[in-house]
Amino acid sequence: MFKQDQLDKIAAKKEKWAAKLEATVKKRPEREAQFATDSGFVIDTVYTPLNLKEMDYDADLGLPGEFPYTRGVQPNVYRGRLWTMRQYAGFGSAEETNARFRYLLEQGQTGLSCAFDLPTQIGYDSDHPLARGEIGKVGVAIDSLADMEVLFDQIPLGKVSTSMTINAPAGVLLAMYIACAEKQGFTKAQINGTIQNDVIKEYICRGTYILPPEPSMRLISNIFEFCAKEVPTWNTISISGYHIREAGATAAQEIAFTLADGIAYVDAAIKSGLDVDSFAGRLSFFFNAHLNFLEEVAKFRAARRIWAKVMRNRFGAKDPRSWTLRFHTQTAGVSLTAQQPMVNIMRTAFEALSAVLGGTQSLHTNSYDEALALPCDESVMIALRTQQVIGYEIGVCDVVDPLGGSYYIEALTNALEEKAMEYIAKIDALGGAVKAIEYMQKEIHNSAYQYQLAIDNKKKTVIGVNRFQMKEKPVEGLLKVDLSVGERQVEKLKKMKAGRDQAVVEAKLKAVREAALSDTNLMPVFIDAVKEYVTLGEICGVLRDVFGEYKQQIVF
Known part of the structure; x- marks a missing residue:
C-alpha cells in the first residue's frame, strides 16, 4: 500500500519518536506493563503504515x-x-x-x-x-x-x-x-x-x-x-x-x-x-x-x-x-x-x-x-x-466502514x-x-x-465486581414467569391431543419413521405431520428411536 521510500522515512521518524516516548514513560509510567487485546495480541503505542507494509489494498480490502x-x-x-x-x-x-x-x-x-x-x-x-x-x-x-x-x-x-x-x-x-x-x-x-x-x-x-x-x-x-x-x-x-x-x-x-x-x-x-x-x-x-x-x-x-x-x-x-x-x-x-x-x-x-x-x-x-x-x-x-x-x-451509519x-x-x-x-x-x-x-x-x-x-487478579477491571463497588438496593420490577404456566401448557396439550384423529397421527409418525430410515428428504414429511398437529416431542421421539441420542464426552 505504500512505497518503500515512504516507509523508510516513516521508520526514521518513528525511531526518533521512540526516544521521546521512552523519556515520557520514565516520567509518567504507563498503566500496564503490557497492553493486549482479549485475544492476546500485544498492542503497540501507535500504529503507522509500517504495520501495513505487506498489505495489498485490492486483495485485502x-x-x-x-x-x-x-x-x-x-x-x-x-x-x-x-x-x-x-x-x-x-x-x-x-x-x-x-x-x-x-x-x-x-x-x-x-x-x-x-x-x-x-x-x-x-x-x-x-x-x-x-x-x-x-x-x-x-x-x-x-x-x-x-x-x-x-x-x-x-x-x-x-x-x-x-x-x-x-x-x-x-x-x-x-x-x-x-x-x-x-x-x-x-x-x-x-x-x-x-x-x-x-x-x-x-x-x-x-x-x-x-x-x-x-x-x-x-x-x-x-x-x-x-x-x-x-x-x-x-x-x-x-x-x-x-x-x-x-x-x-x-x-x-x-x-x-x-x-x-x-x-x-x-x-x-x-x-x-x-x-x-x-x-x-x-x-x-x-x-x-x-x-x-x-x-x-x-x-x-x-x-x-x-x-x-x-x-x-x-x-x-x-x-x-x-x-x-x-x-x-x-x-x-x-x-x-x-x-x-x-x-x-x-x-x-x-x-x-x-x-x-x-x-x-x-x-x-x-x-x-x-x-x-x-x-x-x-x-x-x-x-x-x-x-x-x-x-x-x-x-x-452515514458512511461505509468508517474505521477502514x-x-x-x-x-x-x-x-x-x-x-x-x-x-x-x-x-x-x-x-x-x-x-x-x-x-x-x-x-x-x-x-x-x-x-x-x-x-x-484485578488485571481486568469489571465495574461493580472487582472495582468501584457500592452498596445497592435490591432491583425492583424484575420479570417473573408465573409458575402455573407449566400446568396450563400441559393441560392445553392434553386437550389438543384428545381432539386429534389418532389414526392419522400414527400414520404421519409412521411416514416420519420410514423417511428417516431411507434417504428421503425429511422436511416435506415434517410439514405433513405438523399440519395434523403431530407434536414436536412425538416427531423427535421417532428420530431418537431411529438414530439414537448423542452422549457428551466430558472434557477438562
Missing part, C-alpha cells in the same frame, strides 16, 4: 460490496437501510410471547427473534417428565402447530422476518412455521427469516443436542435442499459463534471455530449431492459483540474476508452471493453484571456500536436486567432504543485473520469440526479460565 468483502457485503451498507433490529424474546406461554412480540413491533422493532424453552430445544413436549419445572422458563413452550398459531396471532408471517433460535429440532419448528404461514394465506416463497440450525456448536459448548452428528448433519442438508427449492428467501442456518464466545472463547477463536463449523456444513451438503451455489447464498452467521471495542470491529471485518476466500478458493463457489458472510450480532450476555445493573446499558451500547461499525446485518441488544432475570418491558424498550439511537442519531484505513484496525484485522487461519488449519488436520469437538472445547475452557483469572 477492496471496496464495499466487492471481494473480499472486508468493508461490507453491500456497496452502500446502512446508507440504503439500517440493519434489522431484532430483539430476542420468548417466555412463558405462546400468548405471553405474542404480546411481547407485538409490543416490540409497536416500539419500532423491524424483525422478530424467538427464544424457546429448554424442553422445546431438546425435542420434548411439555408433558414429558424431563420438562417438569422448565416449561416457559428461558423461552416460550411450543409443543405443536396450535402453539405456533397463537405465537404469531395477528402477526402476518409473509410481511415480517423471523429468526428462531432452535437447533436440534430446527426442521420440525421450521415445518410448523411454514404450516402456520400457509394457514395465514402466505406461500413458502413469501416467508423469510432464519433458523439457527447449528448443531455442531451444541456439541462444542451449549448442550441442547438430540441426535449424533451424522444424522444431525443429514437433517441440516435436508433443510438446505428443501429451502433452496421451496423457501428461497429463508436463511437455512445461522452458524453461531455467539455461544462459543459466551463459553469463554477469544475473538480469534470465535472466528475460527465458527467458520470451521461453517466449512463442515458446506462439506456435508456437497457430499449429499448439492451444488455449493444452490445453498451457500442462504447461509448466515451469528456473532457475539464483546467489550474489547476495537478488537470486535476488526473481528467482524476479518471474518468476512476469511469466509469470502474459503468459499471462492476452497469450495470453488462461482456466485458472489456464496462468498458473502452475512451475520446477526448479539451483545455479550456474559459481560452483564448483577452488580450495578444500570451500567449494563453502557456496556451494551458500546458492544452494539462495535457490531454496527463492523457491518452487521441484524442486531439484538441485551437488556440491563438480564443478569438477574428475563428482561422486563422497560429494559427491553431501553435496549431497542439503544439501537435506534445508534441508527438515527449519532451519524455512524485505520492503521490499528487494519493491523488488528490482519492479526485476527492470521490467528484464526492457524486454528482452522489445526481443525482441518484433525479431520474437520465434528472430529475436533474436544480440541475446541479444551481451547475454549483454557481461554475462559485465563479470562476469569484476570478478573480475579
Whole structure:
C-alpha cells in the first residue's frame, strides 16, 4: 500500500519518536506493563503504515460490496437501510410471547427473534417428565402447530422476518412455521427469516443436542435442499459463534471455530449431492459483540474476508452471493453484571456500536436486567432504543466502514485473520469440526479460565465486581414467569391431543419413521405431520428411536 521510500522515512521518524516516548514513560509510567487485546495480541503505542507494509489494498480490502468483502457485503451498507433490529424474546406461554412480540413491533422493532424453552430445544413436549419445572422458563413452550398459531396471532408471517433460535429440532419448528404461514394465506416463497440450525456448536459448548452428528448433519442438508427449492428467501442456518464466545472463547477463536463449523456444513451438503451455489447464498452467521471495542470491529471485518476466500478458493463457489458472510450480532450476555445493573446499558451500547461499525446485518441488544432475570418491558424498550439511537442519531451509519484505513484496525484485522487461519488449519488436520469437538472445547475452557483469572487478579477491571463497588438496593420490577404456566401448557396439550384423529397421527409418525430410515428428504414429511398437529416431542421421539441420542464426552 505504500512505497518503500515512504516507509523508510516513516521508520526514521518513528525511531526518533521512540526516544521521546521512552523519556515520557520514565516520567509518567504507563498503566500496564503490557497492553493486549482479549485475544492476546500485544498492542503497540501507535500504529503507522509500517504495520501495513505487506498489505495489498485490492486483495485485502477492496471496496464495499466487492471481494473480499472486508468493508461490507453491500456497496452502500446502512446508507440504503439500517440493519434489522431484532430483539430476542420468548417466555412463558405462546400468548405471553405474542404480546411481547407485538409490543416490540409497536416500539419500532423491524424483525422478530424467538427464544424457546429448554424442553422445546431438546425435542420434548411439555408433558414429558424431563420438562417438569422448565416449561416457559428461558423461552416460550411450543409443543405443536396450535402453539405456533397463537405465537404469531395477528402477526402476518409473509410481511415480517423471523429468526428462531432452535437447533436440534430446527426442521420440525421450521415445518410448523411454514404450516402456520400457509394457514395465514402466505406461500413458502413469501416467508423469510432464519433458523439457527447449528448443531455442531451444541456439541462444542451449549448442550441442547438430540441426535449424533451424522444424522444431525443429514437433517441440516435436508433443510438446505428443501429451502433452496421451496423457501428461497429463508436463511437455512445461522452458524453461531455467539455461544462459543459466551463459553469463554477469544475473538480469534470465535472466528475460527465458527467458520470451521461453517466449512463442515458446506462439506456435508456437497457430499449429499448439492451444488455449493444452490445453498451457500442462504447461509448466515451469528456473532457475539464483546467489550474489547476495537478488537470486535476488526473481528467482524476479518471474518468476512476469511469466509469470502474459503468459499471462492476452497469450495470453488462461482456466485458472489456464496462468498458473502452475512451475520446477526448479539451483545455479550456474559459481560452483564448483577452488580450495578444500570451500567449494563453502557456496556451494551458500546458492544452494539462495535457490531454496527463492523457491518452487521441484524442486531439484538441485551437488556440491563438480564443478569438477574428475563428482561422486563422497560429494559427491553431501553435496549431497542439503544439501537435506534445508534441508527438515527449519532451519524455512524452515514458512511461505509468508517474505521477502514485505520492503521490499528487494519493491523488488528490482519492479526485476527492470521490467528484464526492457524486454528482452522489445526481443525482441518484433525479431520474437520465434528472430529475436533474436544480440541475446541479444551481451547475454549483454557481461554475462559485465563479470562476469569484476570478478573480475579484485578488485571481486568469489571465495574461493580472487582472495582468501584457500592452498596445497592435490591432491583425492583424484575420479570417473573408465573409458575402455573407449566400446568396450563400441559393441560392445553392434553386437550389438543384428545381432539386429534389418532389414526392419522400414527400414520404421519409412521411416514416420519420410514423417511428417516431411507434417504428421503425429511422436511416435506415434517410439514405433513405438523399440519395434523403431530407434536414436536412425538416427531423427535421417532428420530431418537431411529438414530439414537448423542452422549457428551466430558472434557477438562
